[in-house]
Amino acid sequence: QVQLVESGGGLVQAGGSLRLSCAASGSTFSSYVMGWFRQAPGKEREFVAAIRWSGGSTYQADSVKGRFTISRDNAKNTVYLQMNSLKPEDTAVYYCAARLRYSGTYYSLSEYDYWGQGTQVTVSS
Secondary structure: EEEEEEEOEEEEEEEOEEEEEEHHHHHHHHHOOOEEEEEOOOOOOOOEEEEOOOOOOOOOHHHHHOOEEEEEEEEHOOOEEEEEOOOHHOEEEEEEEEEEEOOOOOOOOHHHHHHOOOOHHHHHE
C-alpha cells in the first residue's frame, strides 16, 4: 500500500508560481514512477508530468514544457511540481499518483496504482 498526500495548491494570478508537494508513505520502495495529473471542471483527467524514483528521468506534457518542473527528494519520499508562468487554463485539481510497474506508458491514467486526494490550483486572469 502507498499513501499519497498532496499540498501546496491555492489561488494565484496569471504569471505567478506555485509549488505542489506529494508526500508518499507506505511501501514507497515499490513505487517506480510518480506522476502528476490534473482535472479541470468538465474535462477529463490529463497527464502533466512524471518522474522515476530511481534515476530521476522526467516526462512532461507539451502543454507545460518550459513552465513546470517535476522533481523528487528520495530521502523525504516527496515529489514536487514547480509551476511557473501559470495561465488561467492551468486551473484544475492536481493529483499525485504512483505506478508500481517499472515499464509502461507514463502518461496513461490506467497504469497508475495509487492516487492522492488532489489539491486545487486556481489561476486568475
